[in-house]
Amino acid sequence: MKALSVRGDYIMEMINGHKKVEYRTWKTNYRGPILMCSTTKKVAGAAPGYALCIMNLEQITWSDIDQCYYWYINLKSVIEPIHVKGQLKLFSVEDNLIKPISHQKFDQKIKSLIYQPKRKMKYL
Numbered sequence: 001m002k003a004l005s006v007r008g009d010y011i012m013e014m015i016n017g018h019k020k021v022e023y024r025t026w027k028t029n030y031r032g033p034i035l036m037c038s039t040t041k042k043v044a045g046a047a048p049g050y051a052l053c054i055m056n057l058e059q060i061t062w063s064d065i066d067q068c069y070y071w072y073i074n075l076k077s078v079i080e081p082i083h084v085k086g087q088l089k090l091f092s093v094e095d096n097l098i099k100p101i102s103h104q105k106f107d108q109k110i111k112s113l114i115y116q117p118k119r120k121m122k123y124l
Helices: 008-015 103-113
Strands: 002-006 021-024 032-038 050-063 068-083
Parallel strands (some): 002 032
Antiparallel strands (some): 050 068
């Protein structure tokens, strides 16, 4: 399956239905299912380094205002989280590794993978 590396907090917003457009400086002729892989950057509330969901890439348009491409996406399914090393541009991940699961199972599986920064102690 074609895959794309995206910041982990953005993927969580996609899964929750809050993010419907991904912004890129480049376009592709590919349309259809695309595996969203979280970058390894540690961002609070995200699972760094994991593929988490399949989005459907419906269309891509150019924005003269923002000077970038708008990738219109919608959630197809969440998957059993799999450790993936991200890459630039689109890359491929073996189909047999991707296993769609229910949102309930996804919520259980993702809990231990979510990065929570340690709170710094304030000294008086």
